[in-house]
Amino acid sequence: MNIPIITIDGPSGAGKGTVSRAVAKQLGWHYLDSGSIYRALAICALDCSADLDNIKLLVTLATDMRLVFQCDDSLVVILDGVDITERLPTEEVGSTASKIAAYPDVRAVLLQKQKDFCQSPGLVADGRDMGTVVFTQAKTKVFLTASAMERAERRFKQLKEKGIDANLSQITKDIEARDKRDSERKTAPLIAAEDATTIDSSNLSIEEVIAAVMALT
Ligand code: DC
Numbered sequence: 001m002n003i004p005i006i007t008i009d010g011p012s013g014a015g016k017g018t019v020s021r022a023v024a025k026q027l028g029w030h031y032l033d034s035g036s037i038y039r040a041l042a043i044c045a046l047d048c049s050a051d052l053d054n055i056k057l058l059v060t061l062a063t064d065m066r067l068v069f070q071c072d073d074s075l076v077v078i079l080d081g082v083d084i085t086e087r088l089p090t091e092e093v094g095s096t097a098s099k100i101a102a103y104p105d106v107r108a109v110l111l112q113k114q115k116d117f118c119q120s121p122g123l124v125a126d127g128r129d130m131g132t133v134v135f136t137q138a139k140t141k142v143f144l145t146a147s148a149m150e151r152a153e154r155r156f157k158q159l160k161e162k163g164i165d166a167n168l169s170q171i172t173k174d175i176e177a178r179d180k181r182d183s184e185r186k187t188a189p190l191i192a193a194e195d196a197t198t199i200d201s202s203n204l205s206i207e208e209v210i211a212a213v214m215a216l217t
Pocket of ligand 1: 182
C-alpha cells in the first residue's frame with residue numbers, strides 16, 4: 001500500500017515543527033521530527049563526553065539508543081527510559097546534532113529509524129533531507145525557509161518569553177553557522193528537492209503557512 005507522505009524540509013527556525021505538527025493533526029497522520037533523532041544522539045554523545053570526531057563511537061551510540069516518541073499536542077521524547085524533551089531545544093544540543101549529522105555512517109544508522117515512522121494512514125516528516133533522501137517517494141514536498149534575521153528574531157522572542165537571557169546578534173551568528181554546516185556537508189545537505197514547493201515564511205503567519213501546505217495536499 002502506498003502511504004501518503006508530506007515532507008517539510010528547511011533550515012532551523014523556519015517554523016517546520018509547528019507547521020508539520022498542525023498539518024499532521026489536521027490530517028490525522030503520524031508526525032516525524034527527524035531533528036529530534038539527531039538531537040537525541042547529540043544528548044547521548046554529550047552525556048558520555050564522547051569525542052565528536054570518534055565516528056565509530058557515534059555509530060555505536062546511534063545503533064544502541066532506544067528512542068520512544070509520544071506525540072499528542074506536543075512531542076515527548078524518551079531516550080533509554082529517560083524523558084529528554086526539555087533538553088532537546090538547547091543551542092548546545094542543536095549545534096552538536098549538526099556536527100554529528102555530517103557523518104554519512106551516522107546518517108546511515110539513523111535512516112531506518114526514520115523510515116519506520118512511515119505508517120498508515122500517512123506521515124508528515126520534518127527535517128533537512130526528508131524529500132531528498134529519506135522519503136523521495138513523497139507526493140508533496142515543501143521547502144520551508146525564512147531569512148536568517150527573521151529566524152533569529154523568532155528564536156530571540158521565544159527565549160525572552162521563557163525568561164531566558166539571550167543575545168540577538170549571537171543567535172543570528174549561531175543560526176548562520178548551523179545553516180552553513182547543514183548546507184555545505186557532502187551527505188544529504190540541506191537543499192530543496194527538485195520537486196519541492198518553496199515557501200518563504202518571513203512575512204507569513206503560522207496559520208498562513210499551514211494553509212499554504214494544506215493547499216498542496
Ligand atoms: O531541525 P533541528 O534544528 O532540530 O535539527 C538539528 C540538527 O540535526 C540540524 O542542525 C542538522 C541535523 N538534522 C539533519 O542533519 N537531518 C535531518 N533530517 C534533521 C536534522
